[in-house]
Amino acid sequence: MVVRSSQDLALDDDEIDRIFRALADATRRDIVRRTLGGEATVTALAAEYDMSFAAVQKHVAVLERAGLVTKHPEGRERRVRGNPDTIRRAQLLLDQYEQLWRGRVARLDALLTDE
Numbered sequence: 296m297v298v299r300s301s302q303d304l305a306l307d308d309d310e311i312d313r314i315f316r317a318l319a320d321a322t323r324r325d326i327v328r329r330t331l332g333g334e335a336t337v338t339a340l341a342a343e344y345d346m347s348f349a350a351v352q353k354h355v356a357v358l359e360r361a362g363l364v365t366k367h368p369e370g371r372e373r374r375v376r377g378n379p380d381t382i383r384r385a386q387l388l389l390d391q392y393e394q395l396w397r398g399r400v401a402r403l404d405a406l407l408t409d410e
Contacts, residue, residue: 306384310362314385317361322346323354327363331377338372 306314317323322344329335329343341351355375358364362381366373 306388311385311388313361314363314381317357317363318385320354320357322351323358323363326351326354326358326375327377327382329377330364330375331379331382334374334376336369336372336374337366340375 318327325343326340329340337352337355338348340355341348344351355364355366355373359366362378364375364377366375368374
């Protein structure tokens with residue numbers, strides 16, 4: 296299934312799966328939240344969690360594969376930046392589902408009020 300938005304942005308099934316699997320983890324959601332507000336180094340991100348640096352790197356890698364963050368080198372550090380475009384694309388998909396369900400509820404409501 297390919298979902299098209301009003302802006303003709305498409306998410307295929309694999310992209311949708313990667314995005315929502317990545318967002319299913321609380322640590323990864325927090326990393327996205329923190330990096331949407333501004334860049335952070337992997338070291339700075341790791342300092343905030345009770346887990347190893349390597350574990351945080353793995354979380355960042357999952358987010359990067361999903362397109363939710365980008366990572367670029369700066370000297371010896373790796374800087375992570377949230378990707379609002381991917382968040383926007385996921386939001387458009389959720390908006391489409393909401394419209395679908397609102398339409399169904401409206402039809403059900405109309406059916407029940409006609410009786």
